[in-house]
Amino acid sequence: AASAIRELSPLMGTKSLGVDYGLSRTGLAVSRGYSSQPLLTLRSNNATDLAIQITRYCVSEQASQVIVGLPLHMNGTENDQTILTRVFSQRLAESILASMGPKVPVYLFDERYTSKEAAARMHNRDPSLALYGTLDADAACIILEGYYGDNGKGAELVTLPANIAEVAMAKYKTKTEKAEQARKAALLEWQTATKRRKEEMARLRKEAKETEANSGEGEGGGKKKKKKKKKKKK
Structure with missing residues (x-):
């Protein structure tokens, strides 16, 4: 029980x-x-x-x-x-x-x-x-x-007496607001950093593709075409 x-x-x-x-x-x-x-x-x-x-x-x-x-x-x-x-x-x-x-x-x-x-x-x-x-x-x-x-x-x-409770509560609200501002600032900083990393990765991938494409064109243009020799008639 x-x-x-x-x-x-x-x-x-x-x-x-x-x-x-x-x-x-x-x-x-x-x-x-x-x-x-x-x-x-x-x-x-x-x-x-x-x-x-x-x-x-x-x-x-x-x-x-x-x-x-x-x-x-x-x-x-x-x-x-x-x-x-x-x-x-x-x-x-x-x-x-x-x-x-x-x-x-x-x-x-x-x-x-x-x-x-x-x-x-x-x-x-x-x-x-x-x-x-x-x-x-x-x-x-x-x-x-x-x-x-x-x-x-x-x-x-x-x-607590009303006046003391009021002051203490005001301190708590100020502390809470500062903590919320700090949280939002940290979140914004993280989001900004994440966006920059994504943009940087996209830029690097684009450069890599362009480099690869240019490299392929260079190799193709540098090759000399072999002329076919005509057979002489006897």
Whole structure:
């Protein structure tokens, strides 16, 4: 029954980027459908730079959505880290909108227990591993697993203030227009080069035929006709 529900899930086949945000370390993971795997851990305390880096991975992984873990107290109430994560998620949403457009949403999803579970997984794999080596990326992976396991229920869409969204969207349109202009210019250049090659090949074939024809005429004109000798009557 569970497998049947998963097959009918609208999330099946979608590719997501999971983010376990931290002030100094941020873990990333990728997921297609219900299969998740850790990606890497970014080290940065600059929120703007971090948002740009994550956006680049979102582009390279061709993610259709981003899931940011939302830290909460065990009783579900918010704390200081919750506020910082909300602020960062808006900065990330702005960066993604400016780069990828409105079709790649950013969601916040409850990340309680993920760090403990990630540490437990690392210990089970290899007790000698450094705790912070892949802990954050594993936590991001668990965030994705929870999101897909609940079919996205409880996820909170990150929305931007109208003025910020307008500026980001304008950047995206400008970027898209420039990319389209570059594509058209490249296509025109290719078409022009192809036309020139065809014209050059046609010219060379024509010259070759003319040379062959002239050569044949020269050989024919250079031959001397042999005169038939008349037999003398005896």
